[in-house]
Amino acid sequence: MQALRASMACSAMASLAPCRHGRMMASASRVAIPSASPAVGKRSLCVTRAQAQDVKEQYETAEHKGIVFKPMKAGKEQLEQVASAHLTSSSTDDSLARLNFAAEQEVGINEQINHEYAMSYQYHAMSNFFNRDNVGLQGFAAFYRVSSLEERAHAQQLMDYQATRGGRVKLAALAAPPPDYNHEQKGDALYSMEIALALEKLNFQMLYSLHETADKAGDAQMTDFVEEMLAEQADAVKEISDFVAKLRRVGKGLGVYEFDQLLATKAQEMYASLPSPV
Template identity: 45%
Template sequence: MQQVAIAGPSALRATPCIKPSTPRRFRLVVRAAKEKQEVVTGVTFKPFEEVAPVLASTAGMPSGGSQASFARSKTFQPKAEAAINEQINIEYNISYVYHSMSCYFDRDTVSLPGFAEYFRRSSLEEREHAQKLIDLQNTRGGRVKLNAIVMPETEFDHPEKGDLWNARELGSTWEKSTFDKLLHCGEAVDQSGDPQLTQYIEDMLQDQVEDIKKAADYVSQLRRVGTGHGVWAFDHELYENEVRARAT
């Protein structure tokens, strides 16, 4: 009777594992792809190498307000940052002037509630413009620096034009002045070559153009009604419009 040898555990462990073979052509393609990585768009991205200088510049920096901003990009230039801070101050100054006008027309000796409400809303709009620029500054990693606000005039009566016509002409002139200042800010921002900053200022310029047109319309209408009873009728209609606008 023929004896059959049975392999033990040690023999089984010594048996080599048979792996499925990979086609030679596929191996050559993979090797070629690793050796030659073609850049189609011309843009390469090496994340660890590119952030190394940034991390090195912020190493050991204290926490809090003195810490370098991680949100700030190299296109956000100091000149643009300074121009935005200047525009914030301009918006606050115009807001302060409009607030003073609102207080004037709310006096019992003047009593034009329509324009008191109109200039109050105009003051809030200018403050909103300032807040938008503050948000932009903080979003882009800048530092907001609030400057002093000039004390506004408190009397707006004029011997020939009256108070309302005079105030509305002043307001129209300030709107155009704000537009010019915003243009200057846009020029400083545009030199940075940052499309996001440029678009942001351009949107504000569009809003300012609309405000200028509205202010100019009021000046023309007030010139027609003069300084008599037409002023009361004009103010009464404006008050109703302002109340409806506030309700919506």
């Protein structure tokens, strides 16, 4: 019975030895260690109360000197930035999420946002033209209307990204698009599609410049984001180029009416693939 009490006392003393995470645990060098051998399974090595207290004092000394945990300098700087941020301020310096996001990147994204809105505005004007009672090309009207929604969705995508990186969205005034798209030689269908091609090619160039800005800043995350938009934009340029080539072949007669039916189907497909606004 005395031997059993002594063994229990040793186990209780072993639980006093602290670990480096601040919890009390058995110390490998001073506590009872069960033997792996069945022959000595009941024997154990134990510590005295004085030895356990010595271990505790050594741990507390190490923690006080910063040996147990010492935060990195970069981590301390980020903590100070978060602590000093004001949620009610519009200043970029007060962003909680901003990290390695240069002013040039923020400006470039805002320029792209406003260009996407300008394209949306232009496509909306073209849609309204073809929806006139004296034009009556509903396929063109639907295609340009959905194209307008698509560009606005791209603008929203960029605005969401700006918020993700801690930037501030700044919208600019939009120039009024022309109300009429009649062209004496080309006709309204071909002329409007050539305008669409010019817009899509300009959009590709602007996205390419935005990618260069992110690359110069060494921002791999932003370059990946822009590359996804570039891939989609390259497909859009090719598609509109094909439309222009076909319209140049059909002229201004019956071929335009047949092409209008093709665009009506295309508009339905585009609308079905649009992202949810919420």
